[in-house]
Amino acid sequence: MAVAEDQAALDEQEALILDAVDRFLERDVRPVAHDLEARDEWPAKIVEKMKDLGLFGATIGEEYGGLGLSAATYSKIVERVSAVWMSVSGIFNSHLIMAQAVERAGTEEQKRKWLPKFASGELRGGIALTEPDAGTDLQGIRTTARKDGNGYRVNGTKTWISNSVQGHLLAVLVKTDPQAEPRHRGMSLMLIEKGEGVSVSKLEKLGYKGIDSGELVYDDCFVPADNLIGGEEGRGLQQILGGLELGRINVAARGVGIARACLEESVRYAQQRKTFGKPIADHQAIQFKLADMATQAEAARLLVEQAAKAYDRGERCDLEAGMAKLFATEAAVHNSLEAMRLHGAYGYSKEFNIERYYRDAPLLAIGEGTNELQRIIIAKQLVARSPA
Ligand SMILES: Cc1cc2nc3c(=O)[nH]c(=O)nc-3n(C[C@H](O)[C@H](O)[C@H](O)COP(=O)(O)OP(=O)(O)OC[C@H]3O[C@@H](n4cnc5c(N)ncnc54)[C@H](O)[C@@H]3O)c2cc1C
Structure with a gap:
């Protein structure tokens, strides 16, 4: 009973945080993302709002002034932010990998000195x-x-x-x-x-x-x-590699965000755009694309959830995080190309978001360990976990 109540309280806390993130994205990010990205302008006002929301301390422990969120909740935040503008997620994601290195491997003095300032966003x-x-x-x-x-x-x-x-x-x-x-x-x-x-x-x-x-x-x-x-x-390599599991879950969550955004914009467009007297959503070739995009996005989301839960249980999860990172980022690359094809010339236009997703997605296959490296990590773990 007590466990069920604890879970209910956590679910409620997560729902409140995700709702606040959604409102921030619709009010402060979506309306300006297109123009700021076109000018390659650092989003100063958005960063101030992120401080107010506590995003710079999302995964930092509450005793150091952070929100102390689980990887499961954190990955849902990253997915949502990336579905609107991936660059915004990078501003707090890389910061939190630095914070995590201090929190996991730092001395108590270092944690007390640095983490409260990292959590508030005063130092980023x-x-x-x-x-x-x-x-x-x-x-x-x-x-x-x-x-x-x-x-x-x-x-x-x-x-x-x-x-x-x-x-x-x-x-x-x-x-x-x-x-x-x-x-x-x-x-x-x-x-x-x-x-x-x-x-x-x-x-x-x-x-x-x-x-x-x-x-x-x-x-x-x-x-x-x-x-x-x-x-x-x-101990530096060990300290940083220990933090990369969360980093990989986070990049995988970005992939889910982009894969989902591409799907949602494609479903909308396919219902509006007509050829040969009917919406393109009625053509079977387009239906196949939408079905594949949806399946990719959903499978990616489930792999991220599985890796995040293993991480939250304190288990070694380089296999799960590697699979999530590999699959979700390839899903983002796949869906961004399919979304572009489906949008025809408008997909290639600077007026639509599709070309931005198409430019952002390949980075996910490179950062936090390339996807070639993820395959190596996955295979090594498969062998290590299966006695000959
Ligand atoms: C926009 C952006 C932001 C970034 N942010 C950061 C950051 O904040 N901090 C940071 O430290 N770095 C950052 N990076 C760097 C990123 O982490 C590296 O680019 C990445 O780790 C790959 O390293 P590399 O570019 O040197 O490629 P290389 O290591 O030279 O690899 C080249 C190619 O060889 C493949 N390869 C390498 N070794 C093997 C192998 N053993 N088997 C098979 N294939 C292999 C790779 O997969 C890749 O395809 C960023 C990069 C970009 C583009």
């Missing part, structure tokens, strides 16, 4: 792993952090880093011992604020506009030893 950021010569193979990074008095001197370049222009700080993966074997033992994660020794430039890209992606150069940048996450060198 993301994660800086990728370098010009290392993305999938993170152990190949070259950024170094050399001991200097009561801190480190950091040198190197990070690229394609979300929230790096508008954000205040990043969780940066560095080599504290470049000679270490195996290589991951020489890797550490540290919070680096922007300032002296850090320069950043904005990168141009196909889609995912509005949110800033940047290249950062660290030139003898001094970082206090207190900013080393967990206070111990050599």
Whole structure:
């Protein structure tokens, strides 16, 4: 009985939060998304509303000022936001991966210092792993952090880093011992604020506009030893990979959002657009497209839900998160192309949202571990979980 009541209270809390998110999206995001994206403009007013809603603390524990949401509720928020404008979700998603690294691996002092400011959105950021010569193979990074008095001197370049222009700080993966074997033992994660020794430039890209992606150069940048996450060198790769499960569920949820938005706009359009004297929804070829798009979106949603529930139970879920990420992001790519075909020339037009989904969706197959890497992770887990 007590368990059922707890569940009912959680369901009610989730319904209230999702309702608030829906109202925010309809009032503050949908009306401006098209123009801001066309101008590649960072959505300052939307970010202020996101602070009020508590989105920057969505998954941060309540004891540190966050909302303490489950992965299941969080993924539903991400799906909803991405169905309207995916870039808005990136502004709090990457930030929360940084926060999660501190919450899971940081010292108590670090949690008390940083997490309340992350939760309020007073300090915002993301994660800086990728370098010009290392993305999938993170152990190949070259950024170094050399001991200097009561801190480190950091040198190197990070690229394609979300929230790096508008954000205040990043969780940066560095080599504290470049000679270490195996290589991951020489890797550490540290919070680096922007300032002296850090320069950043904005990168141009196909889609995912509005949110800033940047290249950062660290030139003898001094970082206090207190900013080393967990206070111990050599654990950086493990700390960041631990957080990527939630990151993958979140990218998968974005995929569901785009796949669903493409479906909904296609169903609407297919009922309005007429050819040969009837709505195109009455042509069997179009019906097949809609059926396939709906099945893809729904299967993706179920995989995300399964992975999020496993995560919330505290289970190891790289297999489930990998499957969700792989399937849902491919569903987004598939549905965005099908939506474009179904809309004919209007799908190719800047006036409609379809071309934006078509430009945004492929990023999902690259970020948070490419889909090739997801297949490798899934297969390794399949083998590990099945004794020969
Ligand atoms: C808009 C945008 C935002 C981003 N935001 C961030 C961010 O906030 N923080 C961050 O750190 N990074 C970010 N990235 C970078 C992203 O995480 C990397 O692009 C991604 O990890 C892939 O790395 P890569 O581009 O270096 O490709 P590579 O690692 O060079 O891979 C190239 C190709 O080879 C394939 N490949 C690699 N290894 C294998 C293998 N063993 N087997 C089979 N195929 C393989 C890959 O799947 C890919 O198809 C962002 C990228 C973009 C475009």
